[in-house]
Amino acid sequence: MIELGIFLTLFCLGFFVGSYAEKQHYKSIVEREQKFMHLVTTSSKRPVGDIGAVRKTHLVRGNAVISVDYFKRIIAGLRAIVGGNVSSYETLLDRSRREAILRLKESCPSASQIINLRIETSSVFKGAKDQTGSVEILAYGTAIYAEK
Numbered sequence: 493m494i495e496l497g498i499f500l501t502l503f504c505l506g507f508f509v510g511s512y513a514e515k516q517h518y519k520s521i522v523e524r525e526q527k528f529m530h531l532v533t534t535s536s537k538r539p540v541g542d543i544g545a546v547r548k549t550h551l552v553r554g555n556a557v558i559s560v561d562y563f564k565r566i567i568a569g570l571r572a573i574v575g576g577n578v579s580s581y582e583t584l585l586d587r588s589r590r591e592a593i594l595r596l597k598e599s600c601p602s603a604s605q606i607i608n609l610r611i612e613t614s615s616v617f618k619g620a621k622d623q624t625g626s627v628e629i630l631a632y633g634t635a636i637y638a639e640k
């Protein structure tokens with residue numbers, strides 16, 4: 493009975509605290525994306541449009557590691573029983589990807605464009621017995637600094 497109480501407490505705590513933290517993180521992401529809206533970022537190997545004379549290029553990167561909250565782990569575990577899309581992890585990946593790209597842009601705010609954007613994803617686990625799962629996203633590309 494006590495174990496069930498602990499489980500339900502952690503489940504509810506994970507849901508409410510995790511939802512609040514996720515909303516706050518999304519709010520921060522949206523604000524920062526607005527700030528860097530002007531910085532063109534593309535996966536193309538060539539600059540977009542006529543940017544003029546290129547002064548220099550520089551390899552830039554940004555990475556983010558975001559942990560899975562307790563609630564999402566439980567929901568994903570239940571979903572694994574029946575199979576199908578694990579939508580509880582989709583927001584985790586979305587936030588990680590957007591955060592990594594923002595950190596990349598923040599590392600080169602005076603660049604004209606970022607080209608050849610690539611994104612790598614990896615899972616990070618604490619250990620086999622207590623699997624506190626998290627996801628790491630690495631975004632990298634080439635920053636172009638052009639004459640204005």
